[in-house]
Amino acid sequence: MDTMRAARLHVPSRTLTVEDVPKPAPGPGQVRVKVEAAGVCLSDVHLIDGTLSPLYLEGETVTLGHEVAGTVDAVGEGVTGWQPGARVVLQAGESRDGTTYTRGVDYDGGWAEYALATATTLVPLPDAIPFDQASIIPDAVSTPWAAITGTGDVRPGEAVGVWGVGGLGAHGVQLLRAIGAYPVVAVDPAPAARERALAFGADAALDAADPELRAKVLALTGGTGLAAAFDFAGVPAVREQALTVLGPKGRLVLVGLTAHPLTVANGTLFSYLQQQIRGHYGSDEHHVPQLVALTGGGRLDFSRSVSGVLPLEEAAEAVRRTETKEGDPVRLVLRP
Structure with a gap:
């Protein structure tokens, strides 16, 4: 045999x-x-x-x-x-x-x-x-691609945030830049991860522990906040922090996995601003061929x-x- x-x-x-x-x-x-x-x-x-x-x-x-x-x-x-x-x-x-x-x-x-x-x-x-x-490409790239273009429905010119710049988040930064999101704000407690975020195309990389994080995000977005925020870390504190910097009708997309509950600290404000929380998992069968074509055509590296x-x-x-x-x-x- x-x-x-x-x-x-x-x-x-x-x-x-x-x-x-x-x-x-x-x-x-x-x-x-x-x-x-x-x-x-x-x-x-x-x-x-x-x-x-x-x-x-x-x-x-x-x-x-x-x-x-x-x-x-x-x-x-x-x-x-x-x-x-x-x-x-x-x-x-x-x-x-x-x-x-x-x-x-x-x-x-x-x-x-x-x-x-x-x-x-x-x-x-x-x-x-x-x-x-x-x-x-399957998963490390296709999962953030599907989260961005599908679940998150990000449009060119929209302000976006990426929490967690590891294997998925780094590609999330790269892909958000590729589709024309602006500004792309990366958030991570690790200095090396923030440096990587800038190398992959983030317009700003902030420390999650920075007490001025919300003020800095608002300054970067002209005071409006983020149209979409992506949690690639799967950490409750990350999700709660991202909610504080969402703009009106902003979407929080949960890509990282965790069994812990998510707390919306101010439910009234969340409803008033018509914000949304969207769950995400994996990618669909058409996403990998899309990415292979874009990579083969020199649009992605x-x-x-x-x-x-x-x-x-x-x-x-x-x-x-x-x-x-x-x-x-x-x-x-x-x-x-």
């Missing part, structure tokens, strides 16, 4: 090991992809530490990795339009009978030498986009986003660096 290396999480014990497993064979409608690069996300860290748990996983063990790029290796029965060697990036999940299943969570993902994918979840990848940069590339055998080390923020990474990538 052919085998391959894969980084597998045993969910009950939250144990991650790189081990030999059978090389999967594509079934009807499936494609086997030779993985060239797979991103390491904070969600992977949360799966390992127990903060998150799979909802639909069959069995107790799963190969992690929902950010994946590679080449077609073999196709299953009934698959047309894909040939071995084609460069592809994989959607981070798929819908089955109205239920969303996440790759690397509810079924085996891309922290492996090979990965299976339903043919409809493959997106063609131009030669101009390196695999490591392409791999992070993610060369600064890959903070390091590690071999698959060092998956645990990549997780540690992501969790501890050692080296202040935007995204680390595994290469089988």
